[in-house]
Amino acid sequence: MHLASAWIWSYSARLSSVGALESNVQHGNLVVTLLLSFLSEMLARAFASRYRRCHLTRCFWTSAEEDANPGPKTEEERRQKTAEYNKIFHDMDESVCFGRLSDNERKIYEAHKLAVQRADKSYIDPVTGFNVFTGLFHYLRGYCCGFGCRHCPYQHINAKDEVKEKMVFNSAFYVPKTTSSTS
Structure with missing residues (x-):
């Protein structure tokens, strides 16, 4: 969980420097948003490491073969x-x-x-x-x-x-x- 707190801290520090944290409500929403973003990133990394042949392309998981030969284009x-x-x-x-x-x-x-x-x-x-x-x-x-x-x-x-x-x-x-x- 140390990784999660470090990740959230780095993002909140970047956003606070541009004035994004103006109130407690915004701060609470930001923390929830950052936490969800972190969890989805960790799931994507876990999935990608488990299935090494796949990578994220346009929000779809595709194989290297599909990228090499996507079928007829015309x-x-x-x-x-x-x-x-x-x-x-x-x-x-x-x-x-x-x-x-x-x-x-x-x-x-x-x-x-x-x-x-x-x-x-x-x-x-x-x-x-x-x-x-x-x-x-x-x-x-x-x-x-x-x-x-x-x-x-x-x-x-x-x-x-x-x-x-x-x-x-x-x-x-x-x-x-x-x-x-x-x-």
Whole structure:
């Protein structure tokens, strides 16, 4: 707590020199404001030290990969990347083994295929009702986020080993190993 009091003291000393502390009410509000500012700064530092790859940019936490490849910048680039993904998806579509898919996985496959054909970023999972990002969305992002997404076109390259171990590719998309072994 010594660090907090030193930080508040240095800020209040700077502000008092310019006449900001004119009354007790203003002083009380200033202390509360400074304390909240200090706490948010300490939380940001703790978060940044825990996740070294991230940094604060425009009030959003972003990875270095996202800064390096933020995806298509113009509408023309977006159309080009969408056409590239459609070719990749067409090749994947031809290699799907429908005999390995359960009924629910077939429904998911069809919903995803329809969403990609319409160039949608997401679709509603017909089994759970959750909103799911399409492979096109992930491809347009330009990198693997590392969360083990169902339609990751980057083979979960940035996912942690424990995430990779829990997922298996069923010839159409990634599913949890327990689901694929029971279906």
